[in-house]
Amino acid sequence: xxxxxxxxxxxxxxxxxxxxxxxxxxxxxxxxxxxxxxxxxxxxxxxxxxxxxxxxxxxxxxxxxxxxxxxxxxxxxxxxxxxxxxxxxxxxxxxxxxxxxxxxxxxxxxxxxxxxxxxxxxxxxxxxxxxxxxxxxxxxxxxxxxxxxxxxxxxxxxxxxxxxxxxxxxxxxxxxxxxxxxxxxxxxxxxxxxxxxxxxxxxxxxxxxxxxxxxxxxxxxxxxxxxxxxxxxxxxxxxxxxxxxxxxxxxxxxxxxxxxxxxxxxxxxxxxxxxxxxxxxxxxxxxxxxxxxxxxxxxxxxxxxxxxxxxxxxxxxxxxxxxxxxxxxxxxxxxxxxxxxxxxxxxxxxxxxxxxxxxxxxxxxxxxxxxxxxxxxxxxxxxxxxxxxxxxxxxxxxxxxxxxxxxxxxxxxxxxxxxxxxxxxxxxxxxxxxxxxxxxxxxxxxxxxxxxxxxxxxxxxxxxxxxxxxxxxxxxxxxxxxxxxxxxxxxxxxxxxxxxxxxxxxxxxxxxxxxxxxxxxxxxxxxxxxxxxxxxxxxxxxxxxxxxxxxxxxxxxx
Amino acid sequence: xxxxxxxxxxxxxxxxxxxxxxxxxxxxxxxxxxxxxxxxxxxxxxxxxxxxxxxxxxxxxxxxxxxxxxxxxxxxxxxxxxxxxxxxxxxxxxxxxxxxxxxxxxxxxxxxxxxxxxxxxxxxxxxxxxxxxxxxxxxxxxxxxxxxxxxxxxxxxxxxxxxxxxxxxxxxxxxxxxxxxxxxxxxxxxxxxxxxxxxxxxxxxxxxxxxxxxxxxxxxxxxxxxxxxxxxxxxxxxxxxxxxxxxxxxxxxxxxxxxxxxxxxxxxxxxxxxxxxxxxxxxxxxxxx
Numbered sequence: 001x002x003x004x005x006x007x008x009x010x011x012x013x014x015x016x017x018x019x020x021x022x023x024x025x026x027x028x029x030x031x032x033x034x035x036x037x038x039x040x041x042x043x044x045x046x047x048x049x050x051x052x053x054x055x056x057x058x059x060x061x062x063x064x065x066x067x068x069x070x071x072x073x074x075x076x077x078x079x080x081x082x083x084x085x086x087x088x089x090x091x092x093x094x095x096x097x098x099x100x101x102x103x104x105x106x107x108x109x110x111x112x113x114x115x116x117x118x119x120x121x122x123x124x125x126x127x128x129x130x131x132x133x134x135x136x137x138x139x140x141x142x143x144x145x146x147x148x149x150x151x152x153x154x155x156x157x158x159x160x161x162x163x164x165x166x167x168x169x170x171x172x173x174x175x176x177x178x179x180x181x182x183x184x185x186x187x188x189x190x191x192x193x194x195x196x197x198x199x200x201x202x203x204x205x206x207x208x209x210x211x212x213x214x215x216x217x218x219x220x221x222x223x224x225x226x227x228x229x230x231x232x233x234x235x236x237x238x239x240x241x242x243x244x245x246x247x248x249x250x251x252x253x254x255x256x257x258x259x260x261x262x263x264x265x266x267x268x269x270x271x272x273x274x275x276x277x278x279x280x281x282x283x284x285x286x287x288x289x290x291x292x293x294x295x296x297x298x299x300x301x302x303x304x305x306x307x308x309x310x311x312x313x314x315x316x317x318x319x320x321x322x323x324x325x326x327x328x329x330x331x332x333x334x335x336x337x338x339x340x341x342x343x344x345x346x347x348x349x350x351x352x353x354x355x356x357x358x359x360x361x362x363x364x365x366x367x368x369x370x371x372x373x374x375x376x377x378x379x380x381x382x383x384x385x386x387x388x389x390x391x392x393x394x395x396x397x398x399x400x401x402x403x404x405x406x407x408x409x410x411x412x413x414x415x416x417x418x419x420x421x422x423x424x425x426x427x428x429x430x431x432x433x434x435x436x437x438x439x440x441x442x443x444x445x446x447x448x449x450x451x452x453x454x455x456x457x458x459x460x461x462x463x464x465x466x467x468x469x470x471x472x473x474x475x476x477x478x479x480x481x482x483x484x485x486x487x488x489x490x491x492x493x494x495x496x497x498x499x500x501x502x503x504x505x506x507x508x509x510x511x512x513x514x515x516x517x518x519x520x521x522x523x524x525x526x527x528x529x530x531x532x533x534x535x536x537x538x539x540x541x542x543x544x545x546x547x548x549x550x551x552x553x554x555x556x557x558x
Numbered sequence: 559x560x561x562x563x564x565x566x567x568x569x570x571x572x573x574x575x576x577x578x579x580x581x582x583x584x585x586x587x588x589x590x591x592x593x594x595x596x597x598x599x600x601x602x603x604x605x606x607x608x609x610x611x612x613x614x615x616x617x618x619x620x621x622x623x624x625x626x627x628x629x630x631x632x633x634x635x636x637x638x639x640x641x642x643x644x645x646x647x648x649x650x651x652x653x654x655x656x657x658x659x660x661x662x663x664x665x666x667x668x669x670x671x672x673x674x675x676x677x678x679x680x681x682x683x684x685x686x687x688x689x690x691x692x693x694x695x696x697x698x699x700x701x702x703x704x705x706x707x708x709x710x711x712x713x714x715x716x717x718x719x720x721x722x723x724x725x726x727x728x729x730x731x732x733x734x735x736x737x738x739x740x741x742x743x744x745x746x747x748x749x750x751x752x753x754x755x756x757x758x759x760x761x762x763x764x765x766x767x768x769x770x771x772x773x774x775x776x777x778x779x780x781x782x783x784x785x786x787x788x789x790x791x792x793x794x795x796x797x798x799x800x801x802x803x804x805x806x807x808x809x810x811x812x813x814x815x816x817x818x819x820x821x822x823x824x825x826x827x828x829x830x831x832x833x834x835x836x837x838x839x840x841x842x843x844x845x846x847x
Contacts, residue, residue, distance in 0.1 A: 339746055341746065365750065366748065368747060368748030369748055371746075375742070377739055380738050380739040380740065381740055382739075382740050382743075383740040394744070394757070398747055461743070464747070465747075468748070
C-alpha cells in the first residue's frame, strides 16, 4: 500500500460543556482510489469526524490528534488560512441536503465556477466555463450547457445532488467526503448517485462515505468503519464485515435494516412470516375499498396537475397493503384521500363497505376512530405543550361513552372530573394498557414531547391512534425520519400490533425494503397512477412494469 | 448537527468572569422596576394618606422639590409626587386594558383569517394591510375623532390601533399551527373542529402573541399619555401622566418639576416594560416548540 491520502491517528473532538468526547480517539486511513465508509447512528460522531478533516468543526469544539495527515500535510495545528488552502482544492465535501447546500439565488454553473476560480485564480473566462462544463459532465449531469444556467429550485433532487458533486470535484481534490449523500433521495436516484460515486472512485479519488445505513454503503466501500458513541467499534473489509460481523453493535445494525438482500432468494421471501393470513376460504371482509380515486390540484397559471389518477384497491381486514413509489408519485395525497381529510375529484372510498369519502364530515366524525393515521414526522405529531398522559387522554375521551366524553371535553382533561370514580379508573387502566401495547414505560406519561426521543414519540403517536380501537391504520412513511435500529423496532411493533389486534395496515413508503417486509399486497405508484397492484409475491417476483423492476433492482443493489 | 447535540448530556454553563456574575441580566432588572411601579400604583391610597392628588393649596403653589414635597407642587399647590404615583394607576390600567382588548380582537380576527377559506382570508388580510398603512397614533386619533374623547375612548382607540399587528401575527401563527401533525391527528381522531381550535390551535398560537403584548403594553401607555396630553382623554385635574405633563408644559421655564417628573415616570415605565418584553422574546426564540 502506498502512503495513504488521509492518515488520522487518535483523533479527539471535545465540546467544552460535554461530558464525554464527541469523537473519542479514532484512527483511520484512506488511500487514493479507495472508499472508506463511516457508518453509525445519529450522534455517533461520524459527521464530526468528517468535518475534522476539513477543519470545519464548530468553533467551540476542541480537536486534538496524534496525526491528522490530509493530502500529504499534517493538519495538526492548522490555522484557518491553512485549512482554506486544503478545502475545495485537496478535499471536496458533498453534504446531505442539496437544497440547502446550494445557494438558491445562484445558477449552478456559478456555484461550480466559484470552486474552479478558487483552485487557480487568474483563469480566463473561457477556461473557467470549460472547466465548469467538464465538472458537470464528470458528475453525469445531462446536457450540462443548459443545466449550468438553471437555479437549484429548477432541478430535481437527484440533479441537485449531482450539481453538488460537480462543485465538490471541480477543484480536482484528491479526497471526496460524502456525508449522507443519498439520504434525501428515493431509491432509484440513490442507486444512480452511488454509481456515479463509484465511477469517481475508479478514476483515483479517495472517498470517505458517511452514512447511517450499512446496506447502502456496502456496494461502494472497500472498507467499513462502524462508529458508536465517538469510537470506531469495528473496521473491516466490506465483504468481511457483512459475512462475519465481530462486534455485537455491528450485528444489530445489520439486523436492523429490513432484509433487502436475501442472496439468491427473491426479496419477498421474508415477508410471509410477518403478516397474519386469513384462513383460506374465509369470507373476505373488505376493510377499505378505493374505487377509481382521482384528485388534481390547480398549479400556477391555472394548469391542473393530477396528483392521483384512477387508483383502485381493496384491503382485507387484518392484512397489509404496501403502497410504494418515488417521491412525488402521489402517495401522500392518496393517504389524505383515504383518511377523508381531502375530497376526491373522482371515485370514492368505502369504509367497511359503507360510504366514507362521500359522507359529510359531520356524519363521518363518529366513525373516525375506525381508521387512524400514523405520519412520518414524529417531531410534529404531538402537541408540544401537552404531556403524554393528556395526549392519550384526549383520544381516550373520544373512545368512551358519549356522555362521558362530553363532560371531559368541557373540563379539558380527564383528571379534573370529580366524583366520577368509575370512568376515571377505567381510563387509567386503558392508559397503562396503551403504554404497554407500544412498549413504553408508564413513567413517560408525564413527559412532554420534547423530552422524548424520535422513536418514543412515534410510539406515543401509535398509542394515540390505538386509543380509538381502529380497525385500519394508515402509515404514511412511519419510519423514514428514524434511525435504522429504531426503524426496525417500530416496524416490528406494527407487525405485533397487527397480530394481537387484527388491524389492517396501509403501509406507504418510498422504501421497497420496508414494503416487502410488511406487505401482503403491493401497489406501485408512478405519477399518480397505480401501475402495478397484486399480491406481494407476484409483484416482487414477476414485476410487470419496468419501473417496478427498477425499484426492486435499486433496493436489491443496496 | 445532531451528533454534537446528542453527544453532550448535562449542560454546564461556561463560567462568567466574577464581576459580570454579580450583575443580574437586564431583563430581571427591568422586571423589578415594572413590579415596583405596579406595586406603587396598587398601594398608592395607603402610602399617600396625607396627600390627596386632587387637594389644592393656594398657599403652596409652585413650590420647588423639598422634604415636604419631594417632587414639588403644581400651580394649584397639589403634590406632584402623589399625582405621579396615582397617575401610574391610570396609565397601567389603560395600557393593560388596551393591550388585552387588542390581543383578544387580534386573536379572533387572526385565527379567523388563518382558518377561513382563501377568499375570506384575502379580504381580511387586505383590510389589515390598509389599517397597518396608518401610523398607530394617527389611527388612534381617527378613532377618537369618531367616538369622541374620554377615558374609555382612549382605551378603545389605543386598542383598535394595535389590533392589525396582533391579527397579522395571529394569522400566520394559526396557519403554521393548523398545518402541524398534532392538529391533523386530532381531527383524524374525531375531535370536533371547535375543540381542536380551543385545545390545540389557540394555546399554540398564543405564545408569540403574549410576548408581543408585553412590548405592546409600553407602546399603549405612550399612546394613551400622548392622547391625554392632547386633551382627548381624562380632563384636568385627573392625575393622569399625559394630563399632568400637558398642564406642566406651561410652567416649564419657572417650575420644571411639574412636567419633568411625570415625563420621567412615563419613560422609565415604558422602557422597563419594553425591556422585559424583548427579554422574553429573545428567550422564547431560542426555544423550539
